[in-house]
Amino acid sequence: MSDAPPPIALAVVxxxxxxxxxxxxxxxxxxxxxxxxAADGWGDRLPRLNVDPATEDALARVHDRRYIDALRAAMxxxxxxxxxxxxxxxxxxxxxxxxxxxxxxxxxxAVLDGRARSAFALARPPGHHARHAAxxxxxxxGNVAVAARHAQSRGIGRVLIVDFDVHHGNGTQEIFxxxxxxxxxxxxxRGAYPGTGALDEVGEGAGRxxxxxxxxxxxxxxxxxxxxxxxxxxxxxxxxxxELVLVSAGFDASFRDPLAGLMVSGAGFHAATKALxxxxxxxxxxxxxxxxxxxxxxxxxxEGVVNVVRALHRRPALAxxxxxERAEPSVEALIDAVRGRHRL
Ligand SMILES: [Zn+2]
Numbered sequence: 001m002s003d004a005p006p007p008i009a010l011a012v013v014x015x016x017x018x019x020x021x022x023x024x025x026x027x028x029x030x031x032x033x034x035x036x037x038a039a040d041g042w043g044d045r046l047p048r049l050n051v052d053p054a055t056e057d058a059l060a061r062v063h064d065r066r067y068i069d070a071l072r073a074a075m076x077x078x079x080x081x082x083x084x085x086x087x088x089x090x091x092x093x094x095x096x097x098x099x100x101x102x103x104x105x106x107x108x109x110a111v112l113d114g115r116a117r118s119a120f121a122l123a124r125p126p127g128h129h130a131r132h133a134a135x136x137x138x139x140x141x142g143n144v145a146v147a148a149r150h151a152q153s154r155g156i157g158r159v160l161i162v163d164f165d166v167h168h169g170n171g172t173q174e175i176f177x178x179x180x181x182x183x184x185x186x187x188x189x190r191g192a193y194p195g196t197g198a199l200d201e202v203g204e205g206a207g208r209x210x211x212x213x214x215x216x217x218x219x220x221x222x223x224x225x226x227x228x229x230x231x232x233x234x235x236x237x238x239x240x241x242x243e244l245v246l247v248s249a250g251f252d253a254s255f256r257d258p259l260a261g262l263m264v265s266g267a268g269f270h271a272a273t274k275a276l277x278x279x280x281x282x283x284x285x286x287x288x289x290x291x292x293x294x295x296x297x298x299x300x301x302x303e304g305v306v307n308v309v310r311a312l313h314r315r316p317a318l319a320x321x322x323x324x325e326r327a328e329p330s331v332e333a334l335i336d337a338v339r340g341r342h343r344l
Contacts, residue, residue, distance in 0.1 A: 007312045009047040009116035011103035013123035017092030020079075024259060024296040025125065025138040033122055033292075036302025040318060042309055049110050049119065054101035054146055061149035062142050062175045064133035071097070071140060085129075085137045085193075097125055097140035104147035107289040108244070112154055118277070118312050120249070120290040121147075122305065128169035128248045128293050129194065136171060137194060144248045144291045145175045148182045151244050157181060160242035160279075162233055163188075164225070164272060165250025165293040166260040168197030168213070172248065178205040183212075183240050187228045189253070190215035192260045199334075199341055212236055214338050217329045221255065221263030222271065224331045229275035231335050235344040237279045245280040245288040251295030251304035255324035259296050265323035266303040273311035 012030065019027035037043065059068055071094055074082055078089045100123040107119035127144055129137030148159040161176075163169035163186040173196070176182040180203075188197050203211035214228050237245075251269065253262040264272075280288035290308060295301035299321055306318050338344070 005114055006047050006116050007118065008309055009049050009110050009119045011049040011051050011106040011119060011121045011123060013051055013099045013103045015096035015100060015124050018090055018096040018125055020088045023088060028298065029124055029295070029301060030122055032298040032302050033305045036306050037309065040306045046309065047116060049106045051099060051103045051106045053095065053098035054105055054141070058105060058146055058150055059098070059101060059141060062132065062145040067133040071135065083135045083137070087135050087138050087140070089140070093125070093140060099123070100125055100127065101141045101143045101146045104143040104291045105150045107291065108147045108151050111287045111289050112151065112156070117286055118288045118290070120292070120305070120308060122292050124292065126250070126293045127291070128163055128165060128172050129167070130171040131174055137167065139171060142171050142175055144246050145172050147289065147291060148246055152181065156243045158183065158240055158242045159244045159246060160185070160237055160240060161246045161248060162276060163248035163293070164253060165248055166253040166257065166262050167193050167250065167294060169248050170194050170196045173201065173211055176207060177203055177211060178207040180206045180210045183210040183242070185212040185214070185233050185236060187214040187216055187225070189260050189262050190217055199337060202341065209342065212338065212342055214334065216262060216331060216334070218261035219263055219326060219329050220331055221324055221328045222265055222268035223328050225264055225268050225272050227331055227335050229272055232338050232344060234275070234279055236342065237283055241283050243284050243287070245276060245284050247276055247288065247290045248293045249290045249308065250293030251301045254295070254297055254300035254304060256297040256300040256321065257295065259294070263324040263326060263328065266307050266319045266321055267317040267323065269304045270307035270311045270317035273308045277312060
């Protein structure tokens, strides 16, 4: 069938104006990904999606309108720092952040319309630390959260968000903490920024049980990711039966990343992608969209995204950067504790 939808389409937003060259979350990140894809032979083989800025109404589904107004107003005082992470803004940051959220929406639309089997919002600034009413952790607007609500506005019921960034997705968790219709699983490094994401944070009210946190020990890597996907995410998805899977895809869990201490390799991101695509195929008619979060070692960031693309095209992993030589700590007790806490 020549008209079968492509395995993956891209929504690319580089945000070259939202930049601080001395900051890890700088404007060279998206060009580095695009170059890595081209070097692996994907240059013109991946359809590009049109991206419009997220509307204020789309943003207001997850953010306080007073915060949106304050962020826009902060542009008049830019450049500056609006959160101690530090989270910087430049004069174009509000427009760039609206485009970044718009890329996540475009990825969801492509998947829901059947124009692509999956999609990846290669966009920045990232979003998963952004709170209901505050910027945080290099993040201005909650891109994946906006995308989840957008999907629901188009008739999707339950959305599963899986966040494999090395940092806890505290903003996403906060936005949906009492909502059982957007369920959230985060694996992250225990003790890393921002310090939230303990195993006993399980959601509140109607969202109780709809938040799953897996705080991994420093040094955990590919084997730990395999366990999280197979023994936590898959059985949790079996329970919630999502109609759409969204992935907060941060590549700072790489063994090369300067900001944290997990030890995932390119092959690990490839395996994780395959597991997530299998979950989407089983429950959500294959609908899955990836939204870029962190990833601050540029070669590892590029190789990570290449491995998402390769996995979705059923091509073998690229592991040119190698892997950590250190033995991984056991996560047996942790996985048992998470499964026990959530009766998985
Ligand atoms: Zn991160």
